[in-house]
Amino acid sequence: xxxxxxxxxxxxRLKVVCETVETVDDDLRQFMDDMLETMYxxxxxxxxxxxxxxxxxxxxxxxxxxxxxxxxxxxxNPEIVDTAGEPVMSEEGCLSFPEMFAEVERPSAVKIRYLDxxxxxxxxxxxxxxxxxxxxxxxxxxGVLFVDHIGTVRRNIILRKMKKVKRLKARExx
Ligand code: NI
Numbered sequence: 001x002x003x004x005x006x007x008x009x010x011x012x013r014l015k016v017v018c019e020t021v022e023t024v025d026d027d028l029r030q031f032m033d034d035m036l037e038t039m040y041x042x043x044x045x046x047x048x049x050x051x052x053x054x055x056x057x058x059x060x061x062x063x064x065x066x067x068x069x070x071x072x073x074x075x076x077n078p079e080i081v082d083t084a085g086e087p088v089m090s091e092e093g094c095l096s097f098p099e100m101f102a103e104v105e106r107p108s109a110v111k112i113r114y115l116d117x118x119x120x121x122x123x124x125x126x127x128x129x130x131x132x133x134x135x136x137x138x139x140x141x142x143g144v145l146f147v148d149h150i151g152t153v154r155r156n157i158i159l160r161k162m163k164k165v166k167r168l169k170a171r172e173x174x
Contacts, residue, residue, distance in 0.1 A: 004038045004052040009096045009162050015143040016050055018057045021076050024119035028058070032074040032117060035060045044095045046133040048140030051096050059137035063129045078114035078138050081123070083107035090132050092146045098165075100158045104149045106135050 007013050021028065031054065039047040039060055049058040061073045085108035092104045109127040112134055116122050126134055136146055147155045 001037045002034045003041055004034055006038065006042065006047075006051055006095050007053055008098065008166065009094075009145065009147075010159060010166075011096075013053055014050055014096055014140070014145060016055055017143050018048075018050055018055045018141040021056050021058065021115070024076055024115055024117065028056070028076070029074075029117050031056075032058060032060055032076075036062070036072050036074070039095070042095050045129070046137040047095060048137045050140055050143070057141045059134070059141065061130070061133050061137060063133055074117045075112070075134075075137075076115040076117070076119075078112055078134065078141075080110050080135065080138060081113045082111040084109040084111075085127065088132075090129075092132065092136055094136070094146050096145070097147070097158065097162060100147075100161065102146060102150045102154055102158065104132075104136075104146050106132055106149075110135060112138075 035047050035052060038052065045063050046059065046061045049056050057077045059075045059078055061075065062071055064071045087105050088108040089103045089105045091101050093101045108131060109125065110131045111123060111125050113121070113123045139145070147158050
């Protein structure tokens with residue numbers, strides 16, 4: 001297991017459209033384990049491959065609470081095949097935007113199709129936090145960030161702050 005470096009916005013690697021996975025092999029299983037370890041350590045509830053500099057369509061998610069049994073999901077080529085319910089607003093953050101949050105509107109319930117770590121096709125229905133989280137992570141696979149769903153004013157505020165943080169970090173490292 002290894003901790004991966006999480007890319008912080010703004011970064012062109014967060015804007016790539018990822019590629020469909022053809023084969024779920026040991027290399028990919030190891031990568032998903034590393035993604036989960038990285039996500040838990042952050043800590044976070046979801047992580048997508050492009051956030052760690054990889055272009056495969058892979059996400060990991062675990063919305064279990066502290067103290068509960070962990071419920072990790074490893075999703076290969078995830079896609080939303082149906083949505084239901086009224087759109088809901090909920091506050092989202094992102095490991096690529098430390099300490100930034102915004103209200104994002106999304107469908108409240110979704111059906112997702114994906115391959116699991118054994119290459120078995122699966123379909124699940126999700127609502128609440130799990131639905132929000134999975135939609136957020138699938139967005140990443142198409143280079144879409146949560147700030148792309150909010151108003152320009154709020155988005156620019158967040159992006160300006162992120163640029164400033166990056167400048168400060170670069171200066172400290174120099
Ligand atoms: Ni994110």
